[in-house]
Amino acid sequence: MTSIIDYLENKTILVTGATGFLGKVFVEKILRVQPNIQKLYVLIRASDPNSALHRFHSEVIGKDLFNILKQKHSTNFHTFISEKVTPVAGDMALENLGVTDVDLLNEMQTQIDVVVNSAATTKFDERYDVAFAINTLGVKHVSSFVRECSKIKLLLLVSTAYVSGEKSGIILETPFKMGETLNGRNDLNIKEEKKMIHERHTQLAFEKANEEAISSTMKDLGIQRAKIHGWPNTYVFTKAMGEMLVFEGLRQDVPLVVLRPTIVTSTYKEPFPGWTEGVKTIDSFTAAYGRGRTSTFLGDPSKVLDLVPVDMVINAMLIAIVVHFKKPYSRIIYHVGSSKSNPLRIFSFVNYACDYFAKYPLMSRDGNPIRASNKIMMLSSIASFHRHMAIRYMIPLKVVEYANMILFGAFKAWHFDVDRKIKTILRLADLFKPYVLIDMIFDDANLNNLHGIIKETFKDDDEMKMFCFDTKSIDWESYFIKTHLPGLVKHSFKK
Numbered sequence: 001m002t003s004i005i006d007y008l009e010n011k012t013i014l015v016t017g018a019t020g021f022l023g024k025v026f027v028e029k030i031l032r033v034q035p036n037i038q039k040l041y042v043l044i045r046a047s048d049p050n051s052a053l054h055r056f057h058s059e060v061i062g063k064d065l066f067n068i069l070k071q072k073h074s075t076n077f078h079t080f081i082s083e084k085v086t087p088v089a090g091d092m093a094l095e096n097l098g099v100t101d102v103d104l105l106n107e108m109q110t111q112i113d114v115v116v117n118s119a120a121t122t123k124f125d126e127r128y129d130v131a132f133a134i135n136t137l138g139v140k141h142v143s144s145f146v147r148e149c150s151k152i153k154l155l156l157l158v159s160t161a162y163v164s165g166e167k168s169g170i171i172l173e174t175p176f177k178m179g180e181t182l183n184g185r186n187d188l189n190i191k192e193e194k195k196m197i198h199e200r201h202t203q204l205a206f207e208k209a210n211e212e213a214i215s216s217t218m219k220d221l222g223i224q225r226a227k228i229h230g231w232p233n234t235y236v237f238t239k240a241m242g243e244m245l246v247f248e249g250l251r252q253d254v255p256l257v258v259l260r261p262t263i264v265t266s267t268y269k270e271p272f273p274g275w276t277e278g279v280k281t282i283d284s285f286t287a288a289y290g291r292g293r294t295s296t297f298l299g300d301p302s303k304v305l306d307l308v309p310v311d312m313v314i315n316a317m318l319i320a321i322v323v324h325f326k327k328p329y330s331r332i333i334y335h336v337g338s339s340k341s342n343p344l345r346i347f348s349f350v351n352y353a354c355d356y357f358a359k360y361p362l363m364s365r366d367g368n369p370i371r372a373s374n375k376i377m378m379l380s381s382i383a384s385f386h387r388h389m390a391i392r393y394m395i396p397l398k399v400v401e402y403a404n405m406i407l408f409g410a411f412k413a414w415h416f417d418v419d420r421k422i423k424t425i426l427r428l429a430d431l432f433k434p435y436v437l438i439d440m441i442f443d444d445a446n447l448n449n450l451h452g453i454i455k456e457t458f459k460d461d462d463e464m465k466m467f468c469f470d471t472k473s474i475d476w477e478s479y480f481i482k483t484h485l486p487g488l489v490k491h492s493f494k495k
Helices: 021-033 047-059 064-084 102-112 129-145 190-206 212-228 236-248 283-290 312-323 346-359 380-408 413-438 445-457 463-465 476-491
Strands: 012-016 040-043 084-090 114-117 155-156 169-171 256-261 261-264 296-298 308-309 332-335 376-379 440-442
Touching: 012 021, 012 463, 021 040, 021 064, 021 312, 021 476, 047 064, 047 084, 047 413, 064 084, 102 476, 114 129, 114 169, 114 312, 129 155, 129 190, 129 212, 129 236, 155 236, 155 283, 190 212, 190 236, 212 236, 236 283, 261 312, 283 346, 296 413, 308 312, 312 332, 332 380, 332 445, 346 376, 346 463, 346 476, 380 413
Parallel strands: 012 040, 012 114, 040 084, 114 155, 155 256, 169 440, 256 332, 261 308, 296 376
Antiparallel strands: none
């Protein structure tokens, strides 16, 4: 191998989750650096090909992320896309990935070299039935699909580093055993979890529960089952079960790479700095603080916040594909993060947000600058957070509740709205606490070995920069002030 780009030439790749944050960045990078790729199949949840095509155009290539690629191909852009990309209507939750077109299914199974499974629902408190169908059973269905692919040379599964749960200290790049739990009981039975979801659905149908009740019940069930087995939330629990299934169900001769990124943030450099989408994890605090809605942050200032720009994650994925391609019986896990190589302390992250919004305040609807508090109260335990919420919000809310009784519900609507917001804040704090209160350091020994392999194998310095995934190169202050926060404001706050 002399060139990473050349190695990707004429490959046929299936990408699941192409409408998601990671998936669309992966698609853009491949098409930009290697236009001579043979074919990209992108699985899109849709009922028919026209719906899949519409979603692909509106939710993927219609994004600003693809502006550089559009400039590169100019008027030939859509022709290029139609030649290189085939949107596939399907559903991860179903057998054969929900692909009902038999001819297309056969075509894919005879042509595909690599499968990249980046599909996931990433809500921490997603409905259990939804998260289990995508994050757990979806991985099983991908493994079954790969089993039928005659040319397959590699499966790459995107997981999350936080399948480790609430462990502190050094977290190793090691796989789960089937049935392993984080509480030491090791009594997890994935078939029983599936049966339990089905039985709960049957019960709710018998009770003629409405959609809101079903959703609430399923959300609570997910959190309950996760905590019973030692995981803090539904997302990481279902992702861990997905990992178990792929290690057990994948053909042994197919190389497997499991990539576990930490908290993924906006692009560092490519295709341009600062592109992001939506408000995720730590940026929910950034958004609330910048809008003047909070000056309180749940988090131990001394703990490490493990972040990694999305383009570095994509580069690590592509390098892993190149290095492990066509290496049968290979099984490896990569942590992609920064806590070991370039740790960022929570107090630094908070200070960067303060500095940025002091210089560049958000504007209110009437055109006036929103002055965020210049002091942030950092609460380093969930108990102190609950005390603060009680004194600051819940006790006054109780006073309003009594006033409502005396004044015949004069403040009923206001009380209901505030009570709902407080419950949401408390639930989110409970969900986020593992990531801001526990010192997790994700070992990246395998990733360092990957660095060593590409340095020995590929000698082109420009290409090394193009596929950089070394978080040691990040100046966090510069990244936040000049790249991430401006990008967040531009791409995620504009509405």
